Amino acid sequence: MNVSFSSLFVILLALFAANLPFLNERLFALIPLKSGEQAATKPIWLRLLELLVMYAIVGAIGYALESKIGNAFAQGWQFYAVTGCMFLVFAYPGYVLRYLKKKHR
Template sequence: MDMHNWELLYILLAFVAANLPWLSNRLFFIRPVAGGKALQWYLLEWLVMYFIVGLIGMAVENSLDGSLHAQGWEFYVIALCMFAVFAIPGFIWRFNVLPMLRRS
């Protein structure tokens, strides 16, 4: 795979990972929670997924380039904001669409 394919695959992975916490009622996809998860659990799972995707990105960069490029704090803030934007479909599904479907 060339670099362009890795980039597209990584963006797709980040999009899926950002939405996974909102699509499951299980705590970290393992333990069912009686009465559903609280918003804090969704946010914690989402943040853990951000760090997992970041570590995968660092591993891919290291394997393709042989080293990690130094990044400033700005890079990580922008990456966090992009991850938040990627999570919007899952968030809307969980808190807007599902309640509407359950009422009808």
Template sequence: MDVGASAWLVVLLALVLANLPFINERILALVPLRGGAGQAPSKPFIVRLLELTVLYFIVGGIGRALEGRIGTAFPQTWEFYAITACMFLVLAFPGFVVRYLKKKH
């Protein structure tokens, strides 16, 4: 896989995984929640934020592995992680809007 394809793969993966906590009611899309008596389970917002953090590190690990596979992985400083975390939050905005801001009819 060339450099351009792996970069787009990481961006698309980040887009999908950033919205994942907001489009389903399972933890990491794997573990179902137990609802109350006859109620549909609903994830609290803090659980969604923790899930978003875990998924950020998963995407970062995949990106790091792809970078290492292409050549030497470059060392990163805190600025890189601050920028990529903000980008991950921006990519999560569509899922947040659909979950919390869109009016239900």
């Protein structure tokens, strides 16, 4: 896997993973949440927690790809601040579809 393909892969994976908590009602898109007989709606705090876990997973995959290509560089707090904000920007379309888009009845 070359550098440009792995970079594009991590960016597309981050875009997908950032929107995943807002586009379904299952925990990590796998575990259904139930309240009695009906499917429960995920609260916002659970979506944000899921978003944080997805950020860590995408970061680990990115680190593994970087290590496979060559030297993995040490990152400071600035790197995590920038990538965290970028992950939140990637999550914005899913947030808009879930909470801000007007539902026509």
